[in-house]
Amino acid sequence: MILAKTGNEAIAYAMKQINPDVVAAYPITPSTEIVQIFSSYVADGEVDTEFVPVESEHSAMSACIAAAASGARAMTATSAQGLALMHEMLFIASGLRLPIVLCVVNRALSAPLNIHCDHTDSLASRDSGWIQIFCEDAQEAYDTTICAIKIAEKSFLPVMVTIDGFIISHCMQRIEVLSDEEVKSFIGEYKPNYNLLDVENPITLGPACLPDSFFEHKRAQAEGMNQALRYIEEVFKEYKERFNRELFILEEYHTKDAEVGILCMGSTSGTAKIAVDNLRGKGYQVGLFKLRVFRPIAVSYLQRSLKNLKILGILERMEGLSAFGGPLFNEVRSVLYDEPERPIIISYVYGLGGREITPEEIEEVFLELLSLKNKKRENIEKFRYINVR
Amino acid sequence: MKSIQDLIKEKELFSSGHRACAGCGEVLAVRQVLLASKKPIVCAMPTGCLEIVSTIFPHTAWQVPMFHSAFENAAATISGMEAAYQALRRKGKIDKKIYFIAFAGDGGTHDIGFQALSGAIERRHSFLYVCTDNQAYMNTGVQRSSATPQFAHTTTSPKGEKLPGKLQPRKDIMEIIIAHEVPYAAQTTVAFFHDLAKKVEKAQSYEGPTFINILVPCPLGWGHLPSLTIEISRLAVETNFWPLYEYENGTYRLTYKPSQPKPIVDWLKLQGRFAHLFEEKNKHLLEEFQKYVDEKYQKLLKKCELSGK
Numbered sequence: 001m002i003l004a005k006t007g008n009e010a011i012a013y014a015m016k017q018i019n020p021d022v023v024a025a026y027p028i029t030p031s032t033e034i035v036q037i038f039s040s041y042v043a044d045g046e047v048d049t050e051f052v053p054v055e056s057e058h059s060a061m062s063a064c065i066a067a068a069a070s071g072a073r074a075m076t077a078t079s080a081q082g083l084a085l086m087h088e089m090l091f092i093a094s095g096l097r098l099p100i101v102l103c104v105v106n107r108a109l110s111a112p113l114n115i116h117c118d119h120t121d122s123l124a125s126r127d128s129g130w131i132q133i134f135c136e137d138a139q140e141a142y143d144t145t146i147c148a149i150k151i152a153e154k155s156f157l158p159v160m161v162t163i164d165g166f167i168i169s170h171c172m173q174r175i176e177v178l179s180d181e182e183v184k185s186f187i188g189e190y191k192p193n194y195n196l197l198d199v200e201n202p203i204t205l206g207p208a209c210l211p212d213s214f215f216e217h218k219r220a221q222a223e224g225m226n227q228a229l230r231y232i233e234e235v236f237k238e239y240k241e242r243f244n245r246e247l248f249i250l251e252e253y254h255t256k257d258a259e260v261g262i263l264c265m266g267s268t269s270g271t272a273k274i275a276v277d278n279l280r281g282k283g284y285q286v287g288l289f290k291l292r293v294f295r296p297i298a299v300s301y302l303q304r305s306l307k308n309l310k311i312l313g314i315l316e317r318m319e320g321l322s323a324f325g326g327p328l329f330n331e332v333r334s335v336l337y338d339e340p341e342r343p344i345i346i347s348y349v350y351g352l353g354g355r356e357i358t359p360e361e362i363e364e365v366f367l368e369l370l371s372l373k374n375k376k377r378e379n380i381e382k383f384r385y386i387n388v389r
Numbered sequence: 390m391k392s393i394q395d396l397i398k399e400k401e402l403f404s405s406g407h408r409a410c411a412g413c414g415e416v417l418a419v420r421q422v423l424l425a426s427k428k429p430i431v432c433a434m435p436t437g438c439l440e441i442v443s444t445i446f447p448h449t450a451w452q453v454p455m456f457h458s459a460f461e462n463a464a465a466t467i468s469g470m471e472a473a474y475q476a477l478r479r480k481g482k483i484d485k486k487i488y489f490i491a492f493a494g495d496g497g498t499h500d501i502g503f504q505a506l507s508g509a510i511e512r513r514h515s516f517l518y519v520c521t522d523n524q525a526y527m528n529t530g531v532q533r534s535s536a537t538p539q540f541a542h543t544t545t546s547p548k549g550e551k552l553p554g555k556l557q558p559r560k561d562i563m564e565i566i567i568a569h570e571v572p573y574a575a576q577t578t579v580a581f582f583h584d585l586a587k588k589v590e591k592a593q594s595y596e597g598p599t600f601i602n603i604l605v606p607c608p609l610g611w612g613h614l615p616s617l618t619i620e621i622s623r624l625a626v627e628t629n630f631w632p633l634y635e636y637e638n639g640t641y642r643l644t645y646k647p648s649q650p651k652p653i654v655d656w657l658k659l660q661g662r663f664a665h666l667f668e669e670k671n672k673h674l675l676e677e678f679q680k681y682v683d684e685k686y687q688k689l690l691k692k693c694e695l696s697g698k
Binding site for chain 1: 429430431433440441444445446447448449451452453454455456457458459461462464465466467468469470472473474475476477479480482483485487504505507508509511512
């Protein structure tokens with residue numbers, strides 16, 4: 001079925017079809033609509049979900065954690081300050097290996113206050129033990145949200161599915177949706193090994209672990225993340241086989257013969273594809289890498305795809321405030337460190353607080369990279385900005 | 390209701406071997422509540438003494454399901470558990486009635502967990518929230534909380550050359566909970582097991598959020614002998630510092646009235662945290678303390694009278 005949906009509507013629609021047991025959420029721009037639309041599904045009896053309109057995002061994640069630990073499929077959505085307020089609980093969700101799905105509508109973190117898109121919120125949560133999948137558009141958000149349920153429950157890891165605030169969340173698009181039955185049969189039943197409501201088999205969950213056991217718990221959790229890519233691959237593969245829709249871990253666009261590449265995440269990939277088309281039309285051999293899975297880092301994909309480039313520009317929608325670039329730059333760069341031949345890598349910070357980015361600006365980046373590709377890497381300024389005064 | 394004699398023959402759901410201090414009032418309260426509660430029970434607690442003494446991996450003192458996730462979210466946690474229960478029951482995956490109980494100290498209730506508690510009560514989840522009030526942050530080493538009584542010495546409201554311990558009177562959590570129009574809220578303490586058990590039974594006879602505020606002496610934090618826990622708990626009631634009362638469907642009722650109230654000094658003098666009040670220069674503070682207790686008690690009597698019981 002074809003529908004016209006904004007990014008937020010697409011996610012809410014996927015949530016309706018998933019029909020989670022519990023949704024606990026608190027509104028925040030630009031993710032508010034997800035919760036709002038979902039609550040109307042509840043009011044109209046279109047889902048069986050217990051909707052918990054909590055008094056804060058901290059409580060939203062706390063309630064989702066408790067619900068998941070009680071044997072319920074739990075979901076929520078948030079943005080920016082809301083995600084920051086959940087921060088403490090993100091680590092607890094993953095530490096307890098609870099398969100919660102959280103839809104993040106990316107927005108800048110205050111201060112200064114700003115409600116528009118950048119990736120600071122999601123990327124600031126990168127070490128919280130959640131799988132993170134960035135989406136380019138509403139279609140990808142819809143498909144990924146459905147897959148996320150299955151990825152989470154297979155890997156016993158919570159999953160963040162992100163879309164770009166306003167750019168995707170509020171932009172109407174044509175999307176193709178599955179039938180309710182198809183979604184239901186794809187995700188199956190949630191059957192955790194243990195749950196708190198099994199009163200015949202009481203468990204204590206969330207005990208204190210002293211130095212004699214804490215480390216082993218963390219090591220096991222790390223192994224969970226080490227294995228996670230396999231589950232993502234499996235679920236994406238099954239999704240493609242059943243519904244003929246392909247979801248990538250690292251999508252490549254005109255990269256086969258490219259010496260010069262750009263790597264980015266989220267909606268900017270769509271803009272960058274236009275830039276690639278324009279430059280290809282003029283005979284330039286440039287290509288785009290759209291990284292979808294930021295956690296776990298898709299090491300093998302990045303190494304295989306990027307090592308033969310001469311130069312790579314990383315478009316980063318976050319200022320890392322580290323005096324050495326943001327997390328996307330640093331992690332991709334680190335992944336390539338062991339390659340005997342590796343491209344020059346340049347960080348381009350762009351689009352903070354919703355500053356627009358155009359195909360022309362990305363074309364300029366490509367041309368700049370082309371002009372730098374034969375220079376000595378130590379002579380090149382690595383940290384650059386797009387369209388900042 | 391079962392008699393105390395019968396209750397203590399029931400299976401202990403909070404087992405011995407936990408690591409609480411000798412004379413800990415909090416674990417007594419937990420044990421009493423669990424014995425008195427309807428079954429089956431599913432519990433939650435925030436970070437704090439109770440969690441640390443009862444669940445150090447791989448051991449647990451809990452014979453019922455217990456969940457701890459963080460400090461400020463006991464009520465949000467019990468909300469999520471109860472929501473899961475409602476959803477799974479609706480889907481036919483659970484077929485029995487389950488009773489939800491959150492145990493939290495005064496820090497997790499009056500202070501850091503206050504917002505989550507207010508929210509959970511307003512949303513009308515069905516749970517019993519038990520505040521085990523030991524009147525300071527004991528787990529981190531006896532820091533003041535908003536439940537600490539005026540003039541008490543704590544490590545962040547120390548008695549000093551200039552200051553006589555905590556300057557502010559404690560927060561009246563009962564009145565705040567009652568303002569949420571809960572069906573049932575009550576105050577009790579561990580020396581009165583029968584009173585406590587009856588209040589648990591009453592609380593669990595209601596759907597929706599209910600609250601029991603239990604005074605739990607802390608030998609370490611209050612500076613008293615472990616052997617005096619019950620005595621101090623009883624004296625808190627006999628001096629009218631901690632009246633036993635309940636609020637049920639709009640009506641306040643005293644559940645115990647000391648025939649001859651004792652002076653507050655009888656309670657204060659057993660506790661190291663108030664020792665400085667007995668120095669010559671602080672004598673007037675004892676009078677002030679007595680006045681506060683009397684006024685607070687008179688106000689409560691007035692509420693009982695006005696609401697009809």
